[in-house]
Structures are given as C-alpha cells and as structure tokens.
Amino acid sequence: MEIAMDTVVEPAKTFVEVAEIWTPEGDRLVLSGGVYGGHDRFAEASRAESFAKGEGLPGKAWAEARPVVLKEFDGSYFRRTEVAKEAGLTCAVAIPVFAGKALRAVLVVLCADDAERTGAIEVWSEAEGILKLADGYYGAARHFEWVSQHTQFPKGQGLPGAVWSAQTPILMRDLGSGYRFVRSESAGQAGLAIGLGVPIPVPGGKTFVLTLLSARGTPIARRFEIWDARAGKTAKMVDGICERDGPLWDPENAGRERVASVWEGPVGHALGGGVPVAETGAAANGYAMMVALPIHRGGELSHVVAWYC
Incomplete structure (x- = not known):
C-alpha cells in the first residue's frame, strides 16, 4: 500500500540577508x-x-x-570582513538618505553569494545627459550583468530612465516580456521578474537611480510597495505587488485604497521619522524581513518604498 506523504516546500532563498540602518550622532554614524x-x-x-x-x-x-x-570585502575598506565571511555574506550596498544637505541615515543591505542566487542591485548615475551603470551586484546573473554594463538610458527610457524622468519610485512587472524594460531578453534568461526603481536624491543635484531586480527563484523581496507621502501626515499606496496576494493597488477600485498614518506601523514610522525602518516578525506582517526606505525631494519627504522578504 502506498502512503501519501505531505510535500514540504522550502521557501526560496532571498537575495538579501541583512539590512541595517546607520544614523548620524555627532560626527559619527551609529x-x-x-x-x-x-x-x-x-x-x-x-x-x-x-x-x-x-x-x-x-x-x-x-x-x-x-x-x-561593494562586491567583495577582502582587501577593501569594509571593517567587519571576518564576521561577514563567517556569516556567508559576500557583498553590500550602502544607500544614503539625505533631506536636502542633511544626512538622515545610511541604509546598508548585505547579500550572500552562491552559484544559484540571481537578482540585481544596481546604481545608475547621470553623465553627459545619459544614465550609465555606476556599479551593481548580480549574483549568478553573469550575462545580464554584462548586458547592463553595456546599456545606457536617456531620460524616460527603461526603468532607470523612467525613474529619472518622473523623479518618483516605479514598479515594473514581467521584466522578461515587458516592452518597457529595455533588457527584457536577458532579464528573461536570468529569471528576473519584478523591478523596483528608486531615485536617490543627494546634495549637489547629481542624479542617482537605484534599481532592485527580483528573480522568482531567489527574490530580493516577496512583496513591494510604493507609498506617496506628499500629503504630509499620511501616505497612500500608489503601487504594490505581492507573490501571494497579487496586485496590491488597483486604480479602478477605490475600495482597495490603502493609507498609512504617521507613526503607525513600519511605513508610518518611516513617514514620521524620515529615516529607514527595518523590521522582522509581527512588525513585518510575518515576513522574515521588511525595509521601508523614505525618499526626500527638495528637503521634504515625498515617498516611502517598502519591500518584504
């Protein structure tokens, strides 16, 4: 007699394993x-x-x-190399959060590398009227990395160019088949499915765009949200997607409108404090990790982007 066995499905490895927030205290970051x-x-x-x-x-x-x-720690300025290597962490990205000229915080996300993890964290910078890849980490997506190194974006083109033009965060779905995603063929080959593009305002007016490209097998996140915070004490979700719940925002269904109030929940704390928030467990709606990243425009908080792993 055959005995039916329950199948246990292990959750996919996430691309990012650690998120930490460093804030200025006097002349140091703590x-x-x-x-x-x-x-x-x-x-x-x-x-x-x-x-x-x-x-x-x-x-x-x-x-x-x-x-x-920072794609590798050995021989670099990274000061926690030994314990990072013990933890299996191999690279990191630091994202400064400025409000005008004032630094509010630095968000650092750290990744682990192996032969299977695929995804991308990219930084695009403007030079001579065009966006070029300043640097990026791609895990096992080597061909996509090569394509990205040889791709440039004018304002309005592709995900980085669209963010540059709109000066707002943007979510793109179906990267492997979407006509708006310029690198769709190589993205499809790498299994990349969802892209989040975020403007990173800095003093001096230089243009930087951060892109997080998530693969189904090793997702950067299982849920993405974009919140418009220009109303002040509340923020309204203007886009979002979840691998479990599907689309989180529908412009034709006002009943699904979602609002976060200042100091309520992680998004509300990012809204109220103007600095990134990293949570786990119940505070992250049961996800292993959530990060809420505030975006300041002209010195004022304009958006909060959140991702849940």
Whole structure:
C-alpha cells in the first residue's frame, strides 16, 4: 500500500540577508536598527561599531554622497570582513538618505553569494545627459550583468530612465516580456521578474537611480510597495505587488485604497521619522524581513518604498 506523504516546500532563498540602518550622532554614524536573519555574531560586531565620515562602507556613502556597491570585502575598506565571511555574506550596498544637505541615515543591505542566487542591485548615475551603470551586484546573473554594463538610458527610457524622468519610485512587472524594460531578453534568461526603481536624491543635484531586480527563484523581496507621502501626515499606496496576494493597488477600485498614518506601523514610522525602518516578525506582517526606505525631494519627504522578504 502506498502512503501519501505531505510535500514540504522550502521557501526560496532571498537575495538579501541583512539590512541595517546607520544614523548620524555627532560626527559619527551609529547603528539605530537592523535585521540580521540569525547572523548573531555579525549583528554583535555591528552593534560595537561606529563610523566617521569616510570610514567603512556607511561612512563612504556619507562622504561621497552617493549609493555605494561593494562586491567583495577582502582587501577593501569594509571593517567587519571576518564576521561577514563567517556569516556567508559576500557583498553590500550602502544607500544614503539625505533631506536636502542633511544626512538622515545610511541604509546598508548585505547579500550572500552562491552559484544559484540571481537578482540585481544596481546604481545608475547621470553623465553627459545619459544614465550609465555606476556599479551593481548580480549574483549568478553573469550575462545580464554584462548586458547592463553595456546599456545606457536617456531620460524616460527603461526603468532607470523612467525613474529619472518622473523623479518618483516605479514598479515594473514581467521584466522578461515587458516592452518597457529595455533588457527584457536577458532579464528573461536570468529569471528576473519584478523591478523596483528608486531615485536617490543627494546634495549637489547629481542624479542617482537605484534599481532592485527580483528573480522568482531567489527574490530580493516577496512583496513591494510604493507609498506617496506628499500629503504630509499620511501616505497612500500608489503601487504594490505581492507573490501571494497579487496586485496590491488597483486604480479602478477605490475600495482597495490603502493609507498609512504617521507613526503607525513600519511605513508610518518611516513617514514620521524620515529615516529607514527595518523590521522582522509581527512588525513585518510575518515576513522574515521588511525595509521601508523614505525618499526626500527638495528637503521634504515625498515617498516611502517598502519591500518584504
């Protein structure tokens, strides 16, 4: 007699494993929050650290006023290399959050690398009227990385160019088949499905766009949200998608409108404090990790983007 066995499906590995928030205190950056996914020794080492301007990865993003991608730690300015290697972490991206000229925080996300993890975290910068790849981390998506290194975007074209033109965060679906995504063929080959593009305002008016490209097998996130915060004390979701719930926003269905109030929930805390928020467990709606990243435009908070892993 055959006995039916329940099939246990392991959740897919996520592309990002750690998120931490560094905020200025005097002339140094100190750790104000983070989610470490069980990497306790790395969390302990992080809590013992602080960074002056120009020191380590958070200090470099502060000093250079730009997002910084660090694809390997050995021989670099990264100060927690040994414990990072013990945790299996291999690269990191630091995202400064400025309100006008004032630094509010630096968000650092750290990834683990293996032969299977696919996804992309990219930084695009403007030079001579066109967006070029400043740097990026792609995991196993080597061909897509090569294509990206040889692709440029005028204002309004592709995901980076659309973000540059609109000066707002943008979600794109079906990257492998979408005509709006310029690199669709190579994205489809890499299994990339969803793209989130985010403007990163910095002092001096330089243009930087951060793109997070998520694959189904090793997603950067299982849920993405974009919140319009220009109303002040509330933010309204203007786009969102979840692998479990499908579309989170429907312009034709006002009954599905979602609003976050200041200081209520992680998005509300990002709205109220103007600094990134990283949560886990119940505060992250049961996800292993959520990050809410505020975007300031002209010194005022304009949007909050959130992703849940």
